[in-house]
Structures are given as C-alpha cells and as structure tokens.
Amino acid sequence: MVRELDFDFHLLRELTEESGVPGYEGRIRDLVRREFADHTDEVRTDAMGNVVGTVEGDSDYSVAVAAHMDEIGFMVKHVTDDGFLKVDALGGWDARVLRAQRVRVHAENGDLTGVIGSLPPHTLSDEERESAEEVEDVVIDVGRDAEAVEELVSVGDLVTMEQTTVQMGDAVTGKALDDRVCLFAMLEAAKQVVDPDVTVHFCATVQEEVGLRGAEALGVDIDPDLAVALDVTVASDVPGVDDDKQVTRLGDGTAIKLKDSSVITNPKVHRRIRDVAEEHDIDHQLEVLPAGGTDTAGFQNSNGAKPVGAISIPTRYLHTVTETANVDDVAATIDLLSAFLESETGENDYTL
Structure with a gap:
C-alpha cells in the first residue's frame, strides 16, 4: 500500500x-x-x-x-569513429555510480536513450579490476552505427541520467x-x-x-x-x-x-x-x-x-x-x- x-x-x-x-x-x-x-x-x-x-x-x-x-550531468565532447560518445562532466560525479546506467542524450532533434558501458567482470584482467574508475573514462552507447550517431549527436549536446521518482515506504527516491x-x-x-x-x-x-x-x-x-x-x-x-x-x-x-x-x-x-x-x-x-x-x-x-x-x-x-x-x-x-x-x-x- x-x-x-x-x-x-x-x-x-x-x-x-x-x-x-x-x-x-x-x-x-x-x-x-x-x-x-x-x-x-x-x-x-x-x-x-x-x-x-x-x-x-x-x-x-x-x-x-x-x-x-x-x-549534475554531462556535455558531449567527442563522438568516436565507432559512434560512441565521450563526455565532460557538469558537476561533481563519483565514477563508481555511473557504470551500467541508462542516460538521456538531449540532441537537437530529440532525446535519445543511451547506456554507459560496462565490461563483463569475467573478461577483466586483475589489473583492470583494481584500476580506479574516472569520470573521463565514461563511454555512452546509443545503440546505433557510427554514421547514424554522427547525424544525430553533436559536440555540445547534453546528457542526463534516466530514472523515475517513486515512493518507497516513508521515503521518495529518484x-x-x-x-x-x-x-x-x-x-x-x-x-x-x-x-x-x-x-x-x-x-x-x-x-x-x-x-x-x-x-x-x-x-x-x-x-x-x-x-x-x-x-x-x-x-x-x-x-x-x-x-x-x-x-x-x-x-x-x-x-x-x-x-x-x-x-x-x-x-x-x-x-x-x-x-x-x-x-x-x-x-x-x-x-x-x-x-x-x-x-x-x-x-x-x-x-x-x-x-x-x-x-x-x-x-x-x-x-x-x-x-x-x-x-x-x-x-x-x-x-x-x-x-x-x-x-x-x-x-x-x-x-x-
């Protein structure tokens, strides 16, 4: 209830x-x-x-x-040749909370859903598991090939996290x-x-x-x-x-x-x-x-x-x-x- x-x-x-x-x-x-x-x-x-x-x-x-x-959010600073987005932080982020999160990319012709990538743990080397995560390492995947991404996303587009706000017992969370x-x-x-x-x-x-x-x-x-x-x-x-x-x-x-x-x-x-x-x-x-x-x-x-x-x-x-x-x-x-x-x-x- x-x-x-x-x-x-x-x-x-x-x-x-x-x-x-x-x-x-x-x-x-x-x-x-x-x-x-x-x-x-x-x-x-x-x-x-x-x-x-x-x-x-x-x-x-x-x-x-x-x-x-x-x-807090991000601004797109680069679109890679493979169609992934690199971003610059707007506000203070802890990189540890960003892995495998869903985001919204606010492009000129409408919002796009994206995800912040995360490699499967069983494919990581010991060195990769122990390395400190940095916000500058964030890569956003919008599920499209490079040509489509190049047409839809530009440097300067904004990125925010995607989440709903719900009641949770005596609290609200989002x-x-x-x-x-x-x-x-x-x-x-x-x-x-x-x-x-x-x-x-x-x-x-x-x-x-x-x-x-x-x-x-x-x-x-x-x-x-x-x-x-x-x-x-x-x-x-x-x-x-x-x-x-x-x-x-x-x-x-x-x-x-x-x-x-x-x-x-x-x-x-x-x-x-x-x-x-x-x-x-x-x-x-x-x-x-x-x-x-x-x-x-x-x-x-x-x-x-x-x-x-x-x-x-x-x-x-x-x-x-x-x-x-x-x-x-x-x-x-x-x-x-x-x-x-x-x-x-x-x-x-x-x-x-």
Whole structure:
C-alpha cells in the first residue's frame, strides 16, 4: 500500500524526472514559471536563466528564498569513429555510480536513450579490476552505427541520467532530488505565503552545481535584506558510517544549517529559524556539514554583507540516481519555510 502524502507528489515527480543541467535549465525553468504564474505577483527571468517569482509585501524590506534548478550531468565532447560518445562532466560525479546506467542524450532533434558501458567482470584482467574508475573514462552507447550517431549527436549536446521518482515506504527516491526536492518545497511555500509583511523573492537559481553562479548574480540584482537558501544535505545514516559522520538522519525532521564549507550562517538568523520551528512544533535537526556548498554562500556577500540562513532536506545517496528523502522531512521543510516567511516582519535585527 502506498502511503498518502501531505504534499503534491505528482509535482515533485514531474520536477525530479525533468532534465536540466547547469547552464541548460530550460525545461525545468518552464515548469517553475508555470507554477509561479498563479501564486506570485510577478515572474521574471534574467540573462543567466534564474527565475524569480515575487510576492509583494507591505514594506520595502525584502527576503530572497533560493533553491537551484540544475542537476549534475554531462556535455558531449567527442563522438568516436565507432559512434560512441565521450563526455565532460557538469558537476561533481563519483565514477563508481555511473557504470551500467541508462542516460538521456538531449540532441537537437530529440532525446535519445543511451547506456554507459560496462565490461563483463569475467573478461577483466586483475589489473583492470583494481584500476580506479574516472569520470573521463565514461563511454555512452546509443545503440546505433557510427554514421547514424554522427547525424544525430553533436559536440555540445547534453546528457542526463534516466530514472523515475517513486515512493518507497516513508521515503521518495529518484534522480535530481538535489535540488528539485527543495525547489518543490519552495514552490509549495510560495502557494502558502499569501499576504506577507515583507516582499519575498522566490528564486529558482541556475548553475549552482558548478559554483553557485546564479545565486551570486541574484545577490547583486535583487539585493535582498535577508536571504534563505534551500538545499539537500548529507544523510549518511546507513550501516558502516560512524554517528559523527552522518550529518543528519532521515525522519528526524528538516535540517537547520549552521555551516558548510562555503558558509557559516548568521547566528541570529538560524536562531530565529529554530525558534519558529519550536513554536510551531515542527520536527527539526541541526546541520553541521563538513564539505559542500550551497546558494546560501552566493547571497552572503555578493552585494555587500547580508544576513543569511539555510534550511536543508536530509537526503541519502547524494549525486546518484537513487537519492532518497523522507516524506515527513519534506513536509516539515515546507511548513518551516512557510512559517518563517509569514512571521518575518522586517524588524528583526540580524546585525552581529
């Protein structure tokens, strides 16, 4: 029996199954604009492809909320004489998770199914079995002869992983939950924040996976008084991982970020987020992430010093096609973001 959810799983599935690598987020951008159209006062897109849906408040004080649209993927860099594709990574991949995966090649005249090749283990030498795999060694087979591939695929075409998003017990699993599950949470919050005291800019950002580029640009263009970013965070609560290295745990609630390798969040901001969670009895945990960065850092000092905070969704198996999040943690994230925005008056002093 499939568990009944407190949120729109069909929208989450649509967002996560859609394709959009850094710099080429067009398909997911169309979905975001569609969702913003009925729930924000203004929708605009900039030259980088960031989408901003603004809900006007009663004061000039503004809050930026950000979640990134892009997913990690590849760009075709070479078509071999035999019709195989060599690719360049867009974002951080672990080569170990790529073997024998199915992909989508986004060619000019339509998507093609492909597979990342893997030699049968019984044909490998001892040296080949022990050699470290590298992303640059990835070869994609699209099941056609060289002449057909040459006609269909060009250098610069994009490649994404092919995977469906499904419910799995108390969890959802699929590709691109990083960061589409947080993009989903932001879109759901935008539907709930109807008449805020402050102006809220809901920002669907681009190119986060290659250096927080979209958020840095928006930090200048929007120049908010306060910024809160949403992203997934590590949940290594699985066998073989020590407690102190798990960072967060599935089912323990949404995560309030204290730091990652790109940002130390403003103590007054994360304290107020915690106060809101406690006031509304929203399950939450604290996040101290030793490595990795988020759009939070993109807003912190791109146009002068800004107070920033971050809310994260604990997720297992990051940067794979089986990223997994707990449905109650997703719901808690939506509730906490909505409650925080609805209670922001613009009169809180976040200076240190």
